[in-house]
């Protein structure tokens with residue numbers, strides 16, 4: 001395991017009145033899966049967006065493989081950054097270019113970032129699609145011909161094919177039915193164990209988070225209030241906010257059962 005992303009005392013404010021992140025320090029390693037949990041508005045997506053370079057800190061630093069993220073956003077280092085960090089978003093409506101089939105969309109990063117030739121990239125597309133339980137017939141469709149869940153799985157395929165050091169998943173399995181979710185979560189877990197993938201898993205779903213993460217960061221009002229290994233944080237939460245959150249998770253689960 002090696003440290004890929006370091007977040008050092010990061011603050012993020014929007015305008016004058018909203019502090020989304022208030023002094024967050026965290027480390028994300030390859031081969032380890034970290035869940036970020038917290039109620040709505042606690043800053044999870046603000047942190048997730050920062051890790052993928054979609055937002056910059058108001059103060060503090062985000063380092064990716066030792067380099068400041070601001071440097072990595074430059075065009076000359078953009079490919080290096082994309083090889084290290086990939087993301088899967090909750091809303092995949094704009095993830096795919098409507099002019100290309102999903103085969104082209106999944107194959108292109110394998111060629112550009114993975115250095116594969118077209119034939120090897122095509123084989124890699126077929127392999128990852130099968131691994132994720134996606135029907136082979138879907139890859140020759142255009143994005144608008146797919147359901148939200150199908151697009152979400154193909155978006156995961158497109159990120160995994162690059163073999164990034166870190167994959168940021170923000171509600172990335174939320175559009176999937178339970179059986180598709182189980183397949184995807186198992187594949188992601190296997191990539192963490194066997195291919196040293198570092199996973200950052202942002203989710204409101206407790207069972208999926210408990211299953212897939214090694215560690216949890218609990219956020220409240222832009223602050224990490226508790227962190228530790230998942231079983232301990234969920235089984236013996238030490239912070240009152242975490243106890244409340246775990247209780248709320250369980251209430252929803254019971255109501256849904």
Ligand SMILES: Nc1ncnc2c1ncn2[C@@H]1O[C@H](COP(=O)(O)OP(=O)(O)OP(=O)(O)O)[C@@H](O)[C@H]1O
Nearest residue numbers: 014018019020038039040041042043044045046047
């Ligand atoms: N672009 C923005 N402009 C202004 N305020 C924002 C912006 N993005 C987020 N915020 C605010 O920052 C705070 C943190 O939002 P964030 O989206 O990070 O929370 P979250 O924990 O991911 O919530 P959810 O679980 O609902 O997705 C919230 O108060 C939100 O209203």
